[in-house]
Amino acid sequence: MGDNVILIGPMGAGKSTIGKQLANRLSYDFIDTDHYIEEKTGADIPWIFDIEGEQGFRERETNALSDVIQKHSAVIATGGGIVLKEENRDLIKSAGVVVYLTASIEQLVERTFKDKKRPLLQVSDPKQRIIELFEQRDPLYRSLAHHIVVTDKISAKNIVNQISTFVQ
Numbered sequence: 001m002g003d004n005v006i007l008i009g010p011m012g013a014g015k016s017t018i019g020k021q022l023a024n025r026l027s028y029d030f031i032d033t034d035h036y037i038e039e040k041t042g043a044d045i046p047w048i049f050d051i052e053g054e055q056g057f058r059e060r061e062t063n064a065l066s067d068v069i070q071k072h073s074a075v076i077a078t079g080g081g082i083v084l085k086e087e088n089r090d091l092i093k094s095a096g097v098v099v100y101l102t103a104s105i106e107q108l109v110e111r112t113f114k115d116k117k118r119p120l121l122q123v124s125d126p127k128q129r130i131i132e133l134f135e136q137r138d139p140l141y142r143s144l145a146h147h148i149v150v151t152d153k154i155s156a157k158n159i160v161n162q163i164s165t166f167v168q
Contacts, residue, residue, distance in 0.1 A: 004096035
């Protein structure tokens with residue numbers, strides 16, 4: 001198993017926010033797979049979805065994951081749907097300690113409500129979409145997780161403290 005910390009979970013669970021602080025705490029590099037894709041392509045995620053569709057984005061996501069797990073001592077924040085492909089799940093399992101960050105549906109809705117950079121939530125009923133995605137993906141997240149951390153109403157600092165005990 002690698003020496004990275006891989007953060008998985010739904011949109012709005014706090015993977016990027018917590019990942020940055022955790023990387024700082026551990027003196028690790030921080031890599032967000034969505035930002036990595038945007039840097040590599042020069043295009044933002046909504047544009048990639050518009051032009052290539054979800055399938056095209058998922059292929060880019062697999063390529064990005066393959067690249068970033070080669071790093072050592074990194075905290076890697078993944079996109080919420082990265083667990084959908086078996087190939088990605090295998091890569092994640094081999095890369096290090098997997099932490100599933102989760103939150104209540106209400107918290108996920110509140111945290112993503114106004115975010116226009118989430119293509120899967122640009123629908124008439126974003127809350128229902130979050131529920132559907134959560135029900136589909138939660139078993140996959142749980143199957144990969146070494147640790148599960150609920151982020152509802154807990155400060156990022158406290159969550160970082162908690163995760164730090166798993167990886168040191």
